[in-house]
Amino acid sequence: MSFGRTMYLHVLMHAITGNRRTMMLQVSHLTKKYGSTAANEDLNFSLQAGEIGVLLGPNGAGKSTAIKCIMGLLRFSGNIEIDGHANKSEAAKKIMGYVPELPALYELLTVEEHAEFIIRAYKLDKSAYAYADELMDRLELTDIRTKLGKELSKGMQQKVSIMCALLPRPKMLLLDEPLVGLDPHAIKELKNMLLELRTQGTAVFVSTHMIDSVEGMWDQAFIMVKGHIVAARSREEEEQNGKESLEDLFFSVTEGNA
Amino acid sequence: MKALSYLLRTDIKNWFRQLLKKPGLLVLYALCIVMVAFALIPGGRETMAAGSTDRLPIMRAVVFLIFGLIVYTNISKGLQSGSTFFSMPDVNILFTSPIRPQAVLLYGVIRQMGMSLLATLFLCFQIPNMRNLLHLDGKGIFAVISGWFIVLVCSQVISLSIYSLTAPHPKRRKTGNYLLYGITGAFVLGMIAFLAYKGGDMHAVLDYFAMPFVNYVPIVGWILAYVTGIITGDYLTALLFLVLLLFFPVLGIVFVRRTDSDYYEDVLQATERTYAIRQAAKDGKATMKNSQGKVRTGKSGLVGKGQGASVFFYRHLTEQRRTGLMILDKSSLIIIAAAVIGGLIFQNLTGSGELEPFAVSLIAVGGLSYLLYFLTISGKFTQELSKPFLYLIPAPDVLKLFYSNLSVVLKSFVEGLIAFGIITFFAGLPAWYMLMAALVYASISLLYAAISILTQRILGGNPSKVFQTLIYMLCGGILLVPSLAAFGILEGVFYFANRNLLYVGYMAAVVYNFGISFLVMYLARGVLQESGS
Numbered sequence: 001m002s003f004g005r006t007m008y009l010h011v012l013m014h015a016i017t018g019n020r021r022t023m024m025l026q027v028s029h030l031t032k033k034y035g036s037t038a039a040n041e042d043l044n045f046s047l048q049a050g051e052i053g054v055l056l057g058p059n060g061a062g063k064s065t066a067i068k069c070i071m072g073l074l075r076f077s078g079n080i081e082i083d084g085h086a087n088k089s090e091a092a093k094k095i096m097g098y099v100p101e102l103p104a105l106y107e108l109l110t111v112e113e114h115a116e117f118i119i120r121a122y123k124l125d126k127s128a129y130a131y132a133d134e135l136m137d138r139l140e141l142t143d144i145r146t147k148l149g150k151e152l153s154k155g156m157q158q159k160v161s162i163m164c165a166l167l168p169r170p171k172m173l174l175l176d177e178p179l180v181g182l183d184p185h186a187i188k189e190l191k192n193m194l195l196e197l198r199t200q201g202t203a204v205f206v207s208t209h210m211i212d213s214v215e216g217m218w219d220q221a222f223i224m225v226k227g228h229i230v231a232a233r234s235r236e237e238e239e240q241n242g243k244e245s246l247e248d249l250f251f252s253v254t255e256g257n258a
Numbered sequence: 259m260k261a262l263s264y265l266l267r268t269d270i271k272n273w274f275r276q277l278l279k280k281p282g283l284l285v286l287y288a289l290c291i292v293m294v295a296f297a298l299i300p301g302g303r304e305t306m307a308a309g310s311t312d313r314l315p316i317m318r319a320v321v322f323l324i325f326g327l328i329v330y331t332n333i334s335k336g337l338q339s340g341s342t343f344f345s346m347p348d349v350n351i352l353f354t355s356p357i358r359p360q361a362v363l364l365y366g367v368i369r370q371m372g373m374s375l376l377a378t379l380f381l382c383f384q385i386p387n388m389r390n391l392l393h394l395d396g397k398g399i400f401a402v403i404s405g406w407f408i409v410l411v412c413s414q415v416i417s418l419s420i421y422s423l424t425a426p427h428p429k430r431r432k433t434g435n436y437l438l439y440g441i442t443g444a445f446v447l448g449m450i451a452f453l454a455y456k457g458g459d460m461h462a463v464l465d466y467f468a469m470p471f472v473n474y475v476p477i478v479g480w481i482l483a484y485v486t487g488i489i490t491g492d493y494l495t496a497l498l499f500l501v502l503l504l505f506f507p508v509l510g511i512v513f514v515r516r517t518d519s520d521y522y523e524d525v526l527q528a529t530e531r532t533y534a535i536r537q538a539a540k541d542g543k544a545t546m547k548n549s550q551g552k553v554r555t556g557k558s559g560l561v562g563k564g565q566g567a568s569v570f571f572y573r574h575l576t577e578q579r580r581t582g583l584m585i586l587d588k589s590s591l592i593i594i595a596a597a598v599i600g601g602l603i604f605q606n607l608t609g610s611g612e613l614e615p616f617a618v619s620l621i622a623v624g625g626l627s628y629l630l631y632f633l634t635i636s637g638k639f640t641q642e643l644s645k646p647f648l649y650l651i652p653a654p655d656v657l658k659l660f661y662s663n664l665s666v667v668l669k670s671f672v673e674g675l676i677a678f679g680i681i682t683f684f685a686g687l688p689a690w691y692m693l694m695a696a697l698v699y700a701s702i703s704l705l706y707a708a709i710s711i712l713t714q715r716i717l718g719g720n721p722s723k724v725f726q727t728l729i730y731m732l733c734g735g736i737l738l739v740p741s742l743a744a745f746g747i748l749e750g751v752f753y754f755a756n757r758n759l760l761y762v763g764y765m766a767a768v769v770y771n772f773g774i775s776f777l778v779m780y781l782a783r784g785v786l787q788e789s790g791s
Contacts, residue, residue, distance in 0.1 A: 068526075073349065073354070073522050074522075074523045090356045090358070093356040096354065098350070100350040102346070103350075104345070104346035104349070106345075108273055109265070109269065110272070113268050118355075121261035121351075121352075122355060148272065148276070161350070164351060
């Protein structure tokens with residue numbers, strides 16, 4: 001599916017559904033401290049089904065910490081809900097997908113065994129096998145499906161990581177610097193996949209410091225500096241106001257805060 | 259649970275498949291199994307004393323110290339950085355999946371038990387020593403080996419539980435530290451007081467470990483009571499202490515289970531750190547193990563010092579000063595501790611006339627050099643190879659190899675002076691011994707470094723740790739034999755001919771070790787042309 005067609009479908013879906021979309025991610029007063037150092041301070045943001053949210057910020061801003069808190073990997077104060085469920089609940093985990101910053105696969109499991117493991121862990125039905133084949137095809141993993149995790153390059157590991165995250169057809173997908181290490185073909189394919197997921201109603205939340213990689217595909221942008229969200233913009237508002245690009249916005253905010 | 263059992267099953271199945279594809283590794287594992295099997299078969303002479311309890315006090319002291327070190331290290335880790343029996347894929351894939359955290363925890367414990375079982379295999383190589391030196395029979399060996407396995411698993415689980423309990427609460431962590439230092443300090447002070455009262459010889463040390471209260475020292479005392487109970491046939495005591503010992507890890511698991519699945523955070527940091535170290539090692543890069551800890555900067559040790567290849571030496575000195583105890587490091591403490599224990603034993607043996615000071619001097623040099631062998635398998639040179647400077651700096655390769663290992667020699671010399679000084683004092687050896695033994699010890703450390711270079715030259719690239727260790731040991735054996743033979747023969751000759759010339763044997767060993775080290779470095783200098791990463 002081409003980029004333009006996907007965008008068109010998204011706009012059409014948005015026009016049809018209007019504001020009746022489900023709140024998929026709700027973060028309220030999220031604070032994460034390591035000793036006396038606050039990595040995240042009173043973060044508040046939300047994302048609806050069928051939206052792509054981007055979390056931007058310089059290195060060390062606290063983006064990965066926020067993602068890990070949302071994924072239930074860290075303790076925090078505040079409240080995080082995924083489709084109305086507490087983020088650490090089994091119900092929330094069933095509908096979440098996660099692509100970590102550092103891809104790390106089971107060294108002694110092959111690519112297809114990773115898919116098998118995910119199918120079992122998420123208790124997916126038989127149709128998941130066909131979907132796994134489709135994902136492997138799109139991510140160019142079919143030829144290496146019998147290779148072990150330890151035999152794969154960093155880029156290939158990242159692709160398997162993406163496959164594992166997409167296989168359960170999550171309603172809420174979180175990606176932490178997902179494009180690092182991917183080849184141009186895989187970057188294009190991943191972007192297409194994210195746009196398709198948005199059209200299908202999945203909320204996608206991408207943390208990155210590579211602004212140009214998400215330019216043109218975001219609905220909500222949150223800019224983080226030193227553990228705080230210093231700016232939150234919706235694409236709709238920005239377009240209506242004829243405002244600057246995401247890059248200009250980022251630099252005006254971060255350099256203003258520096 | 260189906261997913262987790264699938265994971266474990268597939269992991270094991272693929273491990274065997276991989277093994278079949280690597281005949282070299284398969285042969286190596288087969289060799290290990292054969293060696294363990296040989297170790298299990300008692301020899302004629304060894305069995306004579308096996309089964310008697312005459313060496314029980316020594317066994318209790320040795321078991322307490324070794325197991326105590328494991329327990330102390332794990333608990334200390336639990337109070338600081340936390341320990342983990344999870345891997346990075348577990349964090350990324352398992353922790354974020356809808357599998358219940360309790361099931362994930364159980365999976366982690368089972369995997370940890372498997373790892374501990376593998377670690378236990380290595381202890382099997384010590385079975386002949388257990389028979390020979392500790393006079394243990396099959397039952398006693400089972401007691402020690404099963405105790406080792408239990409202590410490995412229990413201390414890891416307790417470590418994780420302690421971290422979960424204390425990490426979010428600095429006050430609890432402080433209390434935990436006070437408790438750990440308090441119990442350890444009380445035990446050591448008790449020993450000092452006892453030795454002061456009893457006269458301070460080796461018998462007094464053994465008497466201290468034989469006292470019943472030692473059985474009640476948390477964890478390590480309980481495991482000692484379990485081992486002693488089996489050896490002496492007091493099975494009820496063994497069982498009672500085993501139950502007491504297992505109660506705490508079980509309690510720990512129950513506690514971790516009840517903490518709202520938040521143990522994920524507790525293991526995350528430790529898992530990430532372990533993963534980073536493993537990845538670096540896999541990529542051929544060595545990491546400074548203490549880079550997470552505090553590093554003193556202070557003034558630079560490089561200003562105005564060193565030119566060309568010698569800058570490596572001064573850089574190492576600066577790093578050593580920032581991360582260690584002046585030029586010494588943690589491995590020096592192990593060597594010095596071994597010297598203190600050895601010194602006490604030698605004092606006892608020479609005092610009772612069981613051993614001549616001459617024999618003590620040889621055993622001490624041999625023993626500490628043997629220990630150094632295992633402590634220097636991957637030294638500063640391996641770290642240096644992962645950085646570009648060693649390849650780039652325009653200086654002769656052999657000089658770069660020499661200077662990048664010189665700090666190890668200097669460290670070993672200082673370490674040797676302290677360690678052999680202690681032994682000289684306790685065993686009443688002549689003063690020249692301290693200096694000559696330290697020189698031999700330092701020259702051997704250079705030889706070990708040369709063996710590391712040779713191993714790297716033979717294997718090239720980023721070899722597996724197993725092969726690296728095997729080739730290192732093989733080369734070590736070959737290159738050390740002439741040194742040991744010359745040293746032994748000369749010492750023997752001068753012992754009978756003229757004891758005033760005993761130092762000549764040491765000098766010969768020093769000359770040989772330095773000479774052969776330079777030769778090996780020269781011949782293996784191509785390592786800098788081929789193993790860049």
